Amino acid sequence: MLKLILRRLVQMFLIMAVASLLLFAIFDTPDFKKRLAVQELGGFAVSALSEDSYQAWLSERGLDAPFYIRYTNWIGSILQGDLGFSYEKNREVGPLLLDRLANTGILAFFVFALMIPLSLVLGVLAGMKEGSVQDRTISFISVFTTSIPEIATAILLTVVLSLGLGWLPAKSAMIRGFEFQQLILPVLTLVIYDFGYVARMTRASMAEVMTSQYIRTAILKGIPYRRVVMRHALRNALIAPFTLIVLQLNWLLSGVVVVEVFFEYDGFGKLLLEAALFPDVEVVQACTLVAVAVAVVSQIISDIGYTFLNPRIRFA
């Protein structure tokens, strides 16, 4: 167990190191340096700048040092909490990113609060009796909802619930402070897109458990069906979905971009996109690093959780 955790941690460290190296190398071209100069000094000043004074500016910023020195400097400042400066938002990246991450966190909290019970209940109901009408209905619904891309779900929900019926606001910009009503459409969009996948995996896991020997024995012994499902089947059937749900965090960080941009919700995804379009290189780098960190950590939690929950592996 301890060995496994250690191996995973080393792996995580290596992945983070390579990912950050790639990320740094991508944005280390002369082109991007020039853009940085434009952002810092203004476009006019840069066009008037002679080659010598541009080189002087580069060395003043430490941009003409060898690649590995700049990389270590960059990593060092990030580890000290200095994530850089956003020229578009005119703010330090650190606090800015924290703000936006908190907003996305609120969104993610409600998504998970709704998605986990929904998908688990539906998955268990479907997997309980494989091939029954209820199984086929639930399976069809989950295939159908995952087939519709998020952007289309967002549009359908907005058109029906907001433009047509007028129940909910169409945008979630939260201009007058936090309003729960504005959060409903983005949350619904993400849940509708995502629950089908988890439900299908839960169904597969449940169906597998229900065909196992010990469930058959329990039923043949005459234990009431409800009790067999609730006490014997569920425990084993929910191990796989647990790891899956943790991994949905990774998915959410990419799914959230479209939804936040469409509903104009000020979260992590919108920040990343705006930074990419501006381009605000340090914001893009910081956002990506955070995303990779979240993904890697959730992967580890899911792996360790799986071995911890599954006694066959834990005691092996």
Next chain:
Amino acid sequence: MAVTEIDAGPSVLDRLSRPKPLIALALLMWVPLTAYVMFGGRMDGYADTVLLPAVPATVLLYVLGVRAFRESWVAVIGLSLVFFWLLAAVSAPYLPLLDPNKPIAPFVTPFSEKRDVFFWLGTDFKGRDMLSRVIWGCQRVIVWGVSATMVAYVVGALFGLISGYLSGWWDEVISFFANVLLSFPVMVLFIVILNYLGPSGFNIVVAVTFASAPAIMRIVRGLALDIKTRDYVFAAQTRGEHPLYIMIFELLPNVRGPIIVDACLRLGYTTVAITTLTFLGLGLQPPDPDWGLMIRESAKTAMLWKFSYMLLVPALAVSSLILGFNLMADGLREMSLRD
């Protein structure tokens, strides 16, 4: 009674349902369409004739597909949805459509007439015909979506075969880089790559390759690990065949079953990704019509119940295409389990 059946022999459709004619038909449909979308701007005058052979090829492929899938109605529905858009894509120049980029009359609601023109799906905020924009738009979505998936598959399968068959250091290195790429959330990876390369169709292909190839590589690697212990692989090794020969002629044909199902699903993902990226402003560029672009432009102007058709039309179009791919994948999986 039975004699006639024996005498009849395989019908024309049966003969066409073999791999070689099928591949020939698919190429006959695909090559003109890709050439038209990617290089159509450079072929002046004869651009429209290029697509001509693709139309009958598409119809014939659809008929053959329905015949092959007839046992699963789910797959037939999926196939029909996909081929509806494929047919629309290849026959767009021959349909009596208005110019998709020409402003006529803005904000005309669907099924109404204005300036003596009947608009089935209305016009957008610039007055361009929605019907022709949707049909022309599917060309770009389909061509770039399928091209990107194919490139990702070639790269992913190649690395998967190397990693699975050669094992050892190759496997360690390739798997590690796959893990690094997989640890980026997909959309974040897209944004970073397209931010670096700049938005265009070819760069989308590159971005999709980076995002999808690691997952494909993992699948192919797993299959290759399983298959390389088979006798026919040993036979080839004993004959002294080159590893590359074994990978391509012994392993690759035998991993195609599970790969086809996955490819169908992945076509769906890629199409979604392209539409989404265009919506975000990182994908294909205006003014040519594209579903993501239609959503992007309308989301800024059409936030009213009366004009919601501007958003609904492209949204339903992309949903139906994805649904088609997914149902097809489901049907294929069902059929492969039955065999």
